[in-house]
Amino acid sequence: MHRSLLTRQRLVGVFLIGVLLLYSPALTLFDRATEWAGFPLSYLYLFGVWLLLVILAAVTVEGGDS
Amino acid sequence: MLGPNLIVVYALLYLGLLFAIAYWADRRADQQRSVIASPTVYALSLAVYCTAWTFYGSVGRAASGGVGFLPIYLGPTLIAALWGTLLLKMVRVSKTQRITSIADFIASRYGKSQLLGGIVTVIAVLGVVPYIALQLKAISHSFTILQRFPEVQAAAVVETIPILHDTALHVALVLAVFTILFGTRHLDASERHEGMVAAIAFESIVKLVAFLAVGLFVTFSLHDGFADLFDKAEAAGMLNPFIASAEHGYENWFSLTVLAAFAVMMLPRQFQVAVVENSGEHHLRRAVWMFPLYLLLINVFVIPIALAGQLAFADSDVDADTFVLTLPMLHQQAGLSLLAFIGGLSAATGMVIVETIALSTMVCNDLVMPGLLRRWKRLPPEADLSHLLLRIRRGAIVVILLLGYLYFRFAGEAYALVSIGLISFSAVAQFAPAMIIGLYWRGGTHSGALAGLLSGFGIWLYTLLLPSFAKSGWLPAGFVEHGPFGIELLRPQQLFGLGGMNEITHCLFWSMTFNIGAYLFFSMRRAPNVTETAQATLFVDALKHERPGGIALWRGKAEVKELQGLAERFLGAERAQQAFRQFAERRRLPGLEQLPADAETVHFAETLLAGAIGSASARVMVASVTAEETLGVDEVLHILDEASQIRAYSRELETKSAELEAATAELKAANEQLKELDRVKDDFMSSVTHELRTPLASIRAFSEILYDDPEIDLEQRRRFLGIVVSETNRLSRLVNQVLDLAKIESGRADWQTEDVDLVELVRQACEATEQLFSEHGAHVTQSTPQGACLVCGDRDRLMQVLVNLLSNAVKFTPEVDGLVEITIDETEAAYRLSVADNGPGIALTDQRNIFDKFRQGSGGTHKPVGTGLGLPISRRIVEHLGGRIWVESQPPNGATFTFEIPRKSADAQGVGENDDQESPDRG
Numbered sequence: 001m002h003r004s005l006l007t008r009q010r011l012v013g014v015f016l017i018g019v020l021l022l023y024s025p026a027l028t029l030f031d032r033a034t035e036w037a038g039f040p041l042s043y044l045y046l047f048g049v050w051l052l053l054v055i056l057a058a059v060t061v062e063g064g065d066s
Numbered sequence: 067m068l069g070p071n072l073i074v075v076y077a078l079l080y081l082g083l084l085f086a087i088a089y090w091a092d093r094r095a096d097q098q099r100s101v102i103a104s105p106t107v108y109a110l111s112l113a114v115y116c117t118a119w120t121f122y123g124s125v126g127r128a129a130s131g132g133v134g135f136l137p138i139y140l141g142p143t144l145i146a147a148l149w150g151t152l153l154l155k156m157v158r159v160s161k162t163q164r165i166t167s168i169a170d171f172i173a174s175r176y177g178k179s180q181l182l183g184g185i186v187t188v189i190a191v192l193g194v195v196p197y198i199a200l201q202l203k204a205i206s207h208s209f210t211i212l213q214r215f216p217e218v219q220a221a222a223v224v225e226t227i228p229i230l231h232d233t234a235l236h237v238a239l240v241l242a243v244f245t246i247l248f249g250t251r252h253l254d255a256s257e258r259h260e261g262m263v264a265a266i267a268f269e270s271i272v273k274l275v276a277f278l279a280v281g282l283f284v285t286f287s288l289h290d291g292f293a294d295l296f297d298k299a300e301a302a303g304m305l306n307p308f309i310a311s312a313e314h315g316y317e318n319w320f321s322l323t324v325l326a327a328f329a330v331m332m333l334p335r336q337f338q339v340a341v342v343e344n345s346g347e348h349h350l351r352r353a354v355w356m357f358p359l360y361l362l363l364i365n366v367f368v369i370p371i372a373l374a375g376q377l378a379f380a381d382s383d384v385d386a387d388t389f390v391l392t393l394p395m396l397h398q399q400a401g402l403s404l405l406a407f408i409g410g411l412s413a414a415t416g417m418v419i420v421e422t423i424a425l426s427t428m429v430c431n432d433l434v435m436p437g438l439l440r441r442w443k444r445l446p447p448e449a450d451l452s453h454l455l456l457r458i459r460r461g462a463i464v465v466i467l468l469l470g471y472l473y474f475r476f477a478g479e480a481y482a483l484v485s486i487g488l489i490s491f492s493a494v495a496q497f498a499p500a501m502i503i504g505l506y507w508r509g510g511t512h513s514g515a516l517a518g519l520l521s522g523f524g525i526w527l528y529t530l531l532l533p534s535f536a537k538s539g540w541l542p543a544g545f546v547e548h549g550p551f552g553i554e555l556l557r558p559q560q561l562f563g564l565g566g567m568n569e570i571t572h573c574l575f576w577s578m579t580f581n582i583g584a585y586l587f588f589s590m591r592r593a594p595n596v597t598e599t600a601q602a603t604l605f606v607d608a609l610k611h612e613r614p615g616g617i618a619l620w621r622g623k624a625e626v627k628e629l630q631g632l633a634e635r636f637l638g639a640e641r642a643q644q645a646f647r648q649f650a651e652r653r654r655l656p657g658l659e660q661l662p663a664d665a666e667t668v669h670f671a672e673t674l675l676a677g678a679i680g681s682a683s684a685r686v687m688v689a690s691v692t693a694e695e696t697l698g699v700d701e702v703l704h705i706l707d708e709a710s711q712i713r714a715y716s717r718e719l720e721t722k723s724a725e726l727e728a729a730t731a732e733l734k735a736a737n738e739q740l741k742e743l744d745r746v747k748d749d750f751m752s753s754v755t756h757e758l759r760t761p762l763a764s765i766r767a768f769s770e771i772l773y774d775d776p777e778i779d780l781e782q783r784r785r786f787l788g789i790v791v792s793e794t795n796r797l798s799r800l801v802n803q804v805l806d807l808a809k810i811e812s813g814r815a816d817w818q819t820e821d822v823d824l825v826e827l828v829r830q831a832c833e834a835t836e837q838l839f840s841e842h843g844a845h846v847t848q849s850t851p852q853g854a855c856l857v858c859g860d861r862d863r864l865m866q867v868l869v870n871l872l873s874n875a876v877k878f879t880p881e882v883d884g885l886v887e888i889t890i891d892e893t894e895a896a897y898r899l900s901v902a903d904n905g906p907g908i909a910l911t912d913q914r915n916i917f918d919k920f921r922q923g924s925g926g927t928h929k930p931v932g933t934g935l936g937l938p939i940s941r942r943i944v945e946h947l948g949g950r951i952w953v954e955s956q957p958p959n960g961a962t963f964t965f966e967i968p969r970k971s972a973d974a975q976g977v978g979e980n981d982d983q984e985s986p987d988r989g
Contacts, residue, residue, distance in 0.1 A: 008150040011354065015147035022140060023320060038293025040305060043369065046133060050143060050362050057147055058355035 010060045014053060021049045070213040073407065077209075080408055081244060081415070087268050088248055088261030095260035102263045103345045105352035111263045111339045112357045113270035115142065115330055116364055117197075117417035118204030119487040121273055121410045124365065126387035128372035137319055138487075139365055141326030143358035149350055151609070153331070153340060155505050157350070158608045160341050164677035168337040168497060169428040172519075173682045175504045175605050176512040177597035180682040183432035185516065186497065189523050190334050191425055191466065192531075193493025198421060198470030200486045201414035202241075206234035206474075208391055208410045215403060218384060218392050238471040241418050242464045249423035250459045262419065263343045269416040274364055276409020280390050281367020283402055284374045288393075292370060299373040302380070321571040325488065328495040334424035335417060342424075418467070426462035431680030434458050439686050452638040455678065476538075488570050489530050492577065496522035499582045508602040514589030522581030525561075529573040533558045624663040624692035629671040632691055636678045645674055668692060757800055757934065761793040803935040810942040817860045817946070821970055824855040824864075824897055828888050831868040835876070842876050844884030855890055855897045856970040859947040864967075867943050867951075870936040871901040871963050878905030878961070893966070896949065900964040907957030916953055917941045940965070 020026060030045035037044075091101045101107065120138075127135040145152075156171070165171045169190065173183030210233065211218075248262045289295040299305045330336055344350075375389030384392055391410065394402040499522070500515040536546045549557040556562075559569050561576050594602060633642035643658075649670050650661050661667055668688060675684035768786040772778065778786075809815045832846055839846055857864075875886045884904065891898040908916060917937050944951040944965045955961035 004150075007351075011147045011150045015144055018140075018144045018147065022144075023323065027319075035296075038296055040296060042133060046136060046140075047362070047366070050140065050358070053143055053147070054355050054359045054362060057358065061150075061351040061354050 007061055011057065014056045014060060017056065018049070018053045021052075022046075070209075073209060073212055073404070076404060076408065077411055080411060081240070084265045084268065084415070085244070085247065088265040090261075091264030092261035100260060100345065102260050102267070102343075105346075105349040106356065107264065107267045108339075108344065108346075108349035109353040109356035109360070110267035110270040111343065112336070112353055113274075113360045113364075114266050114335055114339055114416045114420050115333075115357075116270070116273065116361070116413060117487075118201050118410055118414040119197075120364065121277060121413040122204055122208070122387045122390055123487065124368045125372045125375065125389045126385070128368050129376055129386035129389070133369070134318055134322075135368070136365065137322035138326045139361040141323040141328075142330035143361060144323070145327040145330060146354050146358050149354050152502070152505070154347060154350055155605075155608050156331075156341050156501075157344050157347055159505075159605050161344075162608070163604070163681060164673045165681065166342055166677060167424060167428045167431065167680070168332065168334055168501070169432045170676070170680045170682075171337070171341075172497065172500050172504070172515065173432065173680070174676075175500070175601055176510065176515045177595070177601055178682045178685045179512050179516075180432070180436045180686070182512065182515055182519070183428075183680060183682050184436065185519055185523075187425075187428040187432040189493060189496060189519065190428060191469075193490050193526075194334060194421055194425060195466065195469045195473050196486045197490035198418055198467065199474035201418050202234045202238055202467075202470055202474045204410060205237045205414050206232070207388070208407050209233050209237075211388055211391055212395070212403060212407050215395055215400065216398050218382075218395050232475070234474055235471055238467045241415060242422075242467045244415070245419045245422045245426075245463050245467070246460045248419055249426065249463065250456050258343055258345070259423065260343075260345075262423065263339065266339065266416050266420060269412040270360070272412040273409045273416075274360065276405045276412070277364055277390065278367065279402060280394060280406050280409075281371055283399065284393055285367060285370045288374055288378075288397065289370075295370050295373055298377055302377060304373060304376050317567050317571050321574045322488075325491045325495055325570065325574055328498040329491040332494040332497040332501065333421075333490075334428065334494070335420035338420055338424040418470075422463045422466050425466050426459045429462040429466070430455060430458045431683060434462075435679050435683040436686075439683055451635045452641075452678075455636065485534075489534060492530055492570060492573050493523070493526050495574070496526060496577060496581055499578070499585050503582075503585065504602075505605055505608075508599070508606050509589050509594065510585065510602065511589045511592065511594050511598050513591070514585045514587070517588040518581045518583075518585030521584040522577045525577040525580050526573060529558050529561060529576060530569060533569065624668050626658070626661045626663045626667060628691040629663070629667065629688070630658075632687055633671055633674050636675060636687075642674075753934075754800075754804055758797065761797045761800075765790050765793045765797070800935070803939060807935055807939050807942065810939065810946065815946075818862070819858060820861060821856050822859050822861050822864055824857060824890055824899060824967075825850045826854070827861070827864055827868060828890065828899070831865060831872055832888075834865075834869055835872045838873055838876055839886070842879060842884055843881065844876050844879045844886060846872070846886045846888065848888045850888075850890045851892060855892070857897055857947075857967040858970045859967060860943075863943045864947075867940040867965065868899070868901075870940050871965075874936060875901050875903035875905070875961075875963070879903050880905065892969075896966045896968045898964055898966045900962050902960060902962040904960040907955040907959055908953060908961045909957055913953050913955060917951070 031042050034041040094101050124135050165174055169183045169186035172186050173179050176182055371389050375393055391406045499518050504510045533546045535541045630646050650658050672684050672688045768790050772786055887902045889900045941951050947967055949967040951965040953963050
């Protein structure tokens with residue numbers, strides 16, 4: 001029970017990280033017409049954050065099992 | 067190469083495969099070997115979120131708005147992180163109360179209200195029908211485009227074709243048949259469709275594979291990877307990479323996210339797969355990351371395809387919504403084109419099947435049933451209603467799909483795909499306040515939910531749906547431009563003069579403001595009534611207890627027969643009887659006849675019915691065959707309170723019984739120990755008596771001789787009396803030692819703690835035993851360090867130990883050249899005093915128990931003299947002083963007895979003093 005409560009709280013943390021990176025002025029830092037290794041910076045940033053959120057969520061819920 | 071007929075054959079083959087999968091999964095479910103009881107299948111089934119709107123429409127939106135389409139997938143990604151609480155609560159509540167649709171959920175939360183369920187159903191149907199129309203449109207358009215392969219038709223020219231030849235109508239009818247086969251083969255009490263879920267999970271894989279295949283082809287075969295594609299787009303001035311570059315970029319970014327986050331939980335099909343079809347709460351864990359991962363994968367190639375399409379069709383007016391299909395066609399890829407078509411087909415059919423099943427359940431339970439129930443009040447219904455229920459659902463499926471077709475036929479051309487999707491999202495978002503606030507706040511009432519839903523829905527109708535009608539030419543355009551009757555303030559898309567945002571954000575802002583505002587305002591006008599309180603507690607506290615039991619909030623008169631009859635009518639006789647039998651078994655009753663008509667049974671019957679006809683109707687039906695007494699709010703709260711107390715008590719009981727078990731185990735161990743001690747005591751007693759008897763016997767024998775024979779000569783008499791005296795001495799020594807040992811063991815001994823110098827002690831002991839040594843003709847040598855060896859202890863007791871060791875040693879020395887060596891060694895924390903003799907030594911077996919009572923060394927040629935208590939007493943003394951005693955011997959080379967006493971230090975002193983203080987307590 002405690003374990004799952006902790007997991008739930010961590011997931012809320014992941015949610016807050018996502019909100020911060022995607023819906024705060026932090027976003028404007030990367031929302032620019034700059035290129036990085038041939039990719040527009042904003043694409044790289046958005047998909048990077050997305051992947052990060054998926055990984056964080058996966059580690060949070062699956063990592064506890066081992 | 068790809069004629070219309072061949073495409074139809076492929077499409078039907080694909081649908082046939084889907085049905086085979088569903089059939090197989092249903093069969094497996096009947097055999098209790100469910101294929102969908104897997105977290106991965108659950109996560110894949112959630113991907114029914116990605117419809118044709120995703121498959122074709124994302125590219126269209128990316129072509130015009132860059133990354134602006136992403137929030138539709140970022141919203142669900144973010145909200146998925148909250149599923150651990152939010153969705154878990156919804157699943158838990160729905161399983162306990164057998165909730166089978168979102169209408170049922172909201173109706174149930176606010177006191178099982180038929181009105182509320184009906185309104186939610188109407189909103190859902192009106193909001194979702196355009197969305198279904200969109201899927202039909204996608205299928206029929208993609209078919210129209212593909213059948214001209216390899217020629218890419220510029221704009222999709224929609225000629226007026228007679229209705230009967232319209233592909234979309236055929237598609238709608240085929241899908242209706244399919245959905246009926248999938249969804250309403252039988253009436254299930256929990257409204258779960260294993261076959262359908264398996265098919266949907268499969269469709270999710272198909273559409274992902276198809277989209278990735280097109281994406282890989284476009285990015286790596288037509289171009290040299292992402293960077294190359296971006297370069298070319300940049301050169302052509304098509305790259306529109308950042309959010310701020312779009313009009314109202316950030317506003318849309320935010321509002322679309324909110325909208326999508328709501329939609330992924332409130333869309334009827336999402337509720338169906340995520341909550342109703344959930345077969346295990348632990349499946350949520352994987353969905354939390356796998357579903358966002360799916361969304362990420364299906365979006366990776368959206369922008370590349372959009373850019374490549376714009377590059378390829380720069381000078382023709384091919385609709386960006388069709389790039390996924392037209393790009394492979396342009397490059398003569400027949401196989402890939404067909405795969406793309408099948409992918410789009412799977413995305414569309416998946417959505418249509420689940421959405422219509424979910425809507426048909428809602429229409430049947432929350433719109434048709436209440437009407438029928440009213441009619442049955444006047445006109446008693448036929449006996450078996452389960453077939454009627456199935457007929458209603460099948461009818462609802464056909465009607466919903468035909469409505470979708472009609473919407474497509476008459477209005478569908480007005481908008482691009484993406485806009486229709488967002489109109490639907492905005493409609494179902496109206497459920498969010500009543501759903502989500504209701505899960506966490508007890509204060510929400512029926513009238514609050516009703517007011518919130520109606521006002522939110524009204525705003526949606528006014529600011530989104532009516533303008534879309536106006537754009538389709540059904541309403542005068544002036545309605546949007548100048549407001550109704552020319553009232554500028556009421557212009558639908560600049561309500562109250564609020565302009566400067568796009569229509570979706572505008573609608574979201576006003577509808578949520580009115581929805582939440584009305585919900586809170588009307589909820590707080592009065593306190594929740596009885597049923598609202600009861601339901602609020604069940605919903606809000608759903609996660610508080612591991613296994614929430616259905617709390618039976620009911621009091622009145624009922625007949626089990628009538629309840630069972632009611633269930634039989636709706637579920638069929640066989641299913642109902644089986645359910646009741648299982649219920650009786652769960653209550654450990656021998657048969658149905660013993661089932662009492664109490665609150666629990668009534669609650670069971672009501673939940674059973676709720677699975678088939680919805681909670682609100684079930685409540686009405688149960689009320690019609692029972693005589694219920696009204697409970698007051700206080701009583702309800704009392705019952706709920708009691709229920710939670712009972713749970714608390716049972717938890718407490720569990721801990722108590724665990725404690726009890728532990729105590730029992732301890733007692734058992736203690737008892738074993740006591741038995742062992744008792745046995746030792748018995749042994750000791752018999753040894754003591756034996757030891758006492760030997761000297762007594764000889765004293766008695768010699769005394770009798772002296773008594774009987776007065777003629778005995780003086781010499782003889784002296785000898786006999788000498789024996790008597792020595793045996794008496796031995797006897798009193800024995801008794802003293804037994805008493806001494808008992809005293810030490812019981813802790814009543816008197817300990818005089820003082821500083822003792824071991825060197826001095828050795829000297830005194832040698833003096834005391836000098837006589838003994840000279841009798842045995844043995845020598846004693848001392849090897850002690852310079853200076854004093856101070857320990858803390860009882861001088862007399864230590865002397866007793868040392869004398870005992872010395873007298874033992876001397877007893878075993880050989881008759882000639884007997885030698886006893888006394889040595890004192892220093893260690894870091896203690897002094898070690900050893901007494902070594904050159905006697906025969908002690909066998910290894912005897913070494914172990916030589917310190918036990920009445921065990922004497924037997925190594926000598928003669929019987930050793932002594933009581934057998936000296937060493938046990940010595941051990942007790944040494945141990946009491948915080949030291950230890952042991953023996954080392956390698957026969958026949960003598961034996962060394964050694965004891966170790968801690969040096970006098972602050973610590974050692976502490977130990978001694980503590981023991982001193984404890985001693986009186988033990989007595």
